[in-house]
Amino acid sequence: MFSKLTLAAVAALGLAGPVMAETLKVGVSAEPYPPFFTPDASGSWSGWEIDLMNEICTRIEAECVVTPIAWDGIIPALTTGKIDMIMGSMTITPARAEQIAFSDKYYAAPTGLMTQKGSDIEPTAEGVSGAFVGAQSGSIQEVYANKYYADTAGAIRIYQNLDEELQDLAAGRLDAVIGDTLAMQPFAESEAGQACCEYKGAVEPDPEVLGYGAGAGLRQEDTELLARVNKALAEIREDGTYDQITQKYFTVDIYGD
Amino acid sequence: MFQSIDFSLLALDAPGWGGALLQGFWRSIQLAAGGYAMGIVIGILGASAKLYGGLVMRDLAQVYTTVIRAVPELVLMLLFYYVGTDLLNRAAQSMGFAGIEVDGLAAGILVIGLVQGGYATEVIRGAIRAVPHGQIEAAQAFGMSPLKVMRRVTLPAMTPHAIPGMANLWMIATKDTALLAVIGFSELTQVTRQAASSTRAYFLFFLSAGALYLMLTLVSNVILRRYEVRARRGLIAAHQAR
Amino acid sequence: MRNILTPMMMPHRLIMAALALAGLTAMALTMQWDWLPANLPRLWDGLLMTLAMLAGSVVVGFALALPLALFQVMGPAPLRWLSLGFCTVIRGTPLLLQLWLFYFGLGALFAQFPEIRDSWAWPYLRQAWPYGFLALTVSFAAYQGEVMRGAFTGVPHGELEAARAVGMSPWLVFRRVWFPRALHRALPTLAGEIILQLKSTPLVATITVTDLYAVITRIRQTTLLTYEPLLLLVAVYLCLSGILILALRWLENRVPTQR
Numbered sequence: 081m082f083s084k085l086t087l088a089a090v091a092a093l094g095l096a097g098p099v100m101a102e103t104l105k106v107g108v109s110a111e112p113y114p115p116f117f118t119p120d121a122s123g124s125w126s127g128w129e130i131d132l133m134n135e136i137c138t139r140i141e142a143e144c145v146v147t148p149i150a151w152d153g154i155i156p157a158l159t160t161g162k163i164d165m166i167m168g169s170m171t172i173t174p175a176r177a178e179q180i181a182f183s184d185k186y187y188a189a190p191t192g193l194m195t196q197k198g199s200d201i202e203p204t205a206e207g208v209s210g211a212f213v214g215a216q217s218g219s220i221q222e223v224y225a226n227k228y229y230a231d232t233a234g235a236i237r238i239y240q241n242l243d244e245e246l247q248d249l250a251a252g253r254l255d256a257v258i259g260d261t262l263a264m265q266p267f268a269e270s271e272a273g274q275a276c277c278e279y280k281g282a283v284e285p286d287p288e289v290l291g292y293g294a295g296a297g298l299r300q301e302d303t304e305l306l307a308r309v310n311k312a313l314a315e316i317r318e319d320g321t322y323d324q325i326t327q328k329y330f331t332v333d334i335y336g337d
Numbered sequence: 338m339f340q341s342i343d344f345s346l347l348a349l350d351a352p353g354w355g356g357a358l359l360q361g362f363w364r365s366i367q368l369a370a371g372g373y374a375m376g377i378v379i380g381i382l383g384a385s386a387k388l389y390g391g392l393v394m395r396d397l398a399q400v401y402t403t404v405i406r407a408v409p410e411l412v413l414m415l416l417f418y419y420v421g422t423d424l425l426n427r428a429a430q431s432m433g434f435a436g437i438e439v440d441g442l443a444a445g446i447l448v449i450g451l452v453q454g455g456y457a458t459e460v461i462r463g464a465i466r467a468v469p470h471g472q473i474e475a476a477q478a479f480g481m482s483p484l485k486v487m488r489r490v491t492l493p494a495m496t497p498h499a500i501p502g503m504a505n506l507w508m509i510a511t512k513d514t515a516l517l518a519v520i521g522f523s524e525l526t527q528v529t530r531q532a533a534s535s536t537r538a539y540f541l542f543f544l545s546a547g548a549l550y551l552m553l554t555l556v557s558n559v560i561l562r563r564y565e566v567r568a569r570r571g572l573i574a575a576h577q578a579r
Numbered sequence: 580m581r582n583i584l585t586p587m588m589m590p591h592r593l594i595m596a597a598l599a600l601a602g603l604t605a606m607a608l609t610m611q612w613d614w615l616p617a618n619l620p621r622l623w624d625g626l627l628m629t630l631a632m633l634a635g636s637v638v639v640g641f642a643l644a645l646p647l648a649l650f651q652v653m654g655p656a657p658l659r660w661l662s663l664g665f666c667t668v669i670r671g672t673p674l675l676l677q678l679w680l681f682y683f684g685l686g687a688l689f690a691q692f693p694e695i696r697d698s699w700a701w702p703y704l705r706q707a708w709p710y711g712f713l714a715l716t717v718s719f720a721a722y723q724g725e726v727m728r729g730a731f732t733g734v735p736h737g738e739l740e741a742a743r744a745v746g747m748s749p750w751l752v753f754r755r756v757w758f759p760r761a762l763h764r765a766l767p768t769l770a771g772e773i774i775l776q777l778k779s780t781p782l783v784a785t786i787t788v789t790d791l792y793a794v795i796t797r798i799r800q801t802t803l804l805t806y807e808p809l810l811l812l813v814a815v816y817l818c819l820s821g822i823l824i825l826a827l828r829w830l831e832n833r834v835p836t837q838r
Binding site: 407 | 591595667670680777779780781809810813819821
C-alpha cells in the first residue's frame with residue numbers, strides 16, 4: 081500500500097528522482113540504414129541516430145532498447161504497442177502525422193536520384209522516362225515516385241531496404257534509385273559506388289510528400305513523453321551536443337533550415 | 338568470382354559475421370522449438386475439439402484449420418503479429434494493467450505456434466482416429482476420467498501414428514522461422530541478409546546460412562527416425578500381420 | 580423432413596453464420612475501405628501475377644519432377660545421387676533464402692561482370708519475375724519429385740511384370756502402365772501441393788515482383804492502415820484456395836478409379 085502511494089506521488093509530481101527508469105522500446109528499421117543506424121557483427125546498433133537516441137534517453141532518464149522492426153511495418157508496430165518510439169530517420173509528413181505524433185525534426189536531407197555512371201537520366205518526370213526506378217517500401221520516396229514518375233518510368237520497383245536497391249543499381253537491374261541523399265552518401269563514396277554509379281542531384285521539392293525533415297515518431301496519446309523528447313532535443317541542439325554527434329559521421333550540417 | 342570470396346567475413350569475432358550468424362541460428366532454433374511446442378498444445382486441443390467437442394467447438398476448430406491451411410504463412414504471421422499483441426495489450430489495459438510486454442521471441446513463438454497449430458490439429462486428429470476404439474473404451478470402462486483417458490491412453494497410443502506427420506511439421510517449423518525475417522525478427526535469415534547487404538558478399542552468406550539450415554534438417558531427420566523406430570516398437574508386428 | 584435439414588442448415592450453424600455475417604458487416608461499416616475502388620485495377624494485376632507465378636511454376640516444376648523422381652528410382656548411381664542431393668538441399672532450406680540467393684547472389688555477379696548486360700538474355704535477367712519463377716519452380720520440382728518418387732515405387736510390381744509379359748517395350752510399359760498408375764497414385768496429394776505452392780507465392784514480393792501481396796503492401800504503405808488491406812488479402816487467398824480445392828476435386832473425380 082505504502083509503496084503504491086509513493087509511486088503515485090512520484091508520478092504525480094512528475095519527478096524523475098532516483099526511481100527506476102522507465103524502459104522505452106525504440107524502433108529502428110531492421111534493414112540497415114548507414115550512417116544513421118546499422119548493426120555490426122556483434123548485433124549491437126550504432127550510427128548517428130543511435131547516438132542521438134542515447135543522448136535523448138539520458139536526458140529524459142529512460143532506458144532505451146533498440147528494437148529492429150521491418151520498415152514497412154514500423155508504424156503499425158508503434159500503434160499496436162510493440163515499440164514506444166520510432167527513431168528510424170522517419171520523415172514528418174502530413175499523411176503519417178494522421179496516424180502518429182512526431183517530435184520536432186532533428187535532421188533534414190533532400191531526396192535525390194542515383195543512376196548508372198554516364199546515364200542521361202535526370203531527376204524529373206521526363207528525365208526518368210523508360211527507366212527502372214527503385215524505391216524503398218514505405219518510404220516517402222516510394223510515395224514521391226508513385227506520384228511523379230509512375231506515368232513516365234519503365235517500372236517502379238519496391239525494395240525492402242536501401243542497400244538492396246543500391247546493390248541492384250550496381251548490378252544494372254535498376255537504372256535509378258530514388259532515396260535519401262545522406263543515406264546514399266556512404267555508397268556513393270564507396271569504391272563500388274564510385275565505379276558504377278553517380279549522384280544526379282535532388283528531385284523537385286514537394287513538402288506535402290517529402291515532408292519536413294526527420295523526427296521521432298510517438299503514439300498520439302503519449303503527449304507527456306512527446307513534450308519531454310522535444311525538450312531534450314532543444315537542449316541537445318542548444319548546448320552543442322548535436323554538432324558533436326554530427327561531426328562524427330558527416331562533414332556537412334544535416335539539420336537543414 | 339571465387340578468388341574474391343573473403344572467408345574471413347565468417348570469422349566468429351566481431352568484424353566477422355560468423356558469431357552473429359550462429360546467434361541468429363540459435364534464435365531460429367528457439368523460435369522453431371517454441372512455436373512447435375505451442376503448435377502441439379494447440380493441436381491436441383484442436384483435435385479434441387474436432388473429435389469430442391460440441392457442435393460449435395467442432396465448427397470453430399474446422400474454421401481455424403481451414404483458414405490456416407488456405408492462407409499464406411507470411412500473411413498469417415503479419416496478421417497474428419499485429420492482431421495478437423494488439424488484442425493482448427488492449428485486454429491488459431482494460432483490466433487495468435499497463436500493457437503486457439511482448440518481447441520479440443514470445444511474439445515470434447506465438448505467430449509460429451498459431452500457424453503450426455492448424456496443421457498439428459489435423460495430424461493429431463488423424464492419429465487419434467487410428468487408435469483402435471476398443472482401447473479408449475476399455476480405459477473408460479475402468480472409470481478413468483476423460484482427462485486421464487487422454488493422458489494415459491489416447492495420447493501415448495496415438496504417438497506412433499502422429500510421428501511421421503509431426504516430424505514433417507518440425508521441418509516446416511524450422512523453415513517457417515525464415516519468414517519472420519520479412520517482419521523484421523532477427524533470426525538466421527534476417528542476420529544473413531544484414532550481413533550480406535553490409536558486406537555485399539551475398540553468395541557467401543546465403544550459402545553459409547543454407548548450410549546451417551540444411552544441417553539442422555539432416556540432424557533432425559536422423560533423430561526423428563530413431564525416435565520413430567522406438568515409438569513404433571509395439572506396432573511393427575501388427576503391421577506385418579496385416 | 581430430415582434431408583431438408585442439410586448440414587449447412589443446422590441451427591447452431593445458422594447462428595454462427597449470422598454472427599459471422601454480423602461481424603463482416605461491422606467490419607465493412609466501422610473499418611476504412613475507401614481505398615478499395617481506386618486500387619481495384621492494381622489488385623487485379625497483382626492477382627494475375629500471383630496466378631501466373633503459381634500456374635507457371637506448377638507446370639514447369641511438375642515436368643522437372645518426373646525426371647528427378649525417375650532418376651532416383653531407376654537412374655544410374657551418379658544421377659541418382661545428384662537428384663537425391665538436389666531434392667534434399669532444396670527441401671532442407673527455406674524457400675526465402677533460396678529466392679534471395681538467386682536474386683541477390685546473381686545480382687552481385689552482374690555487378691562484377693558488366694559484360695552480362697550486353698547479352699541477349701539481359702532484358703529478362705534485369706526483371707525480377709524470372710528469379711521468382713525459377714525459385715518457385717525449383718522448389719515445386721523438389722517437393723513434387725519426392726511425391727512422384729514414392730508414387731513410382733508404389734506401383735505394384737505385378738502390374739509392370741504383366742505389361743512386360745504381354746510384350747510391351749520398356750517405353751510402352753512406362754507410357755501406358757507405370758506413369759499413368761503413378762500419376763493416379765499421386766493425384767490426391769497434388770491438390771495439397773498446389774495449395775502449398777500458392778501459399779509460397781507471396782515470397783516473390785520480397786524481390787520486387789508485384790504480385791497480389793506486393794500490391795497490398797503498397798496499399799498499406801500509402802493508406803497507413805494496419806488491418807484492412809491484410810484482411811482483404813486473407814479473404815482473397817481463402818477464395819483462391821477454395822476454388823483450387825474444388826477444381827482439383829473435380830479433376831480427381833473425372834479420372835476413373837478402377838483398382
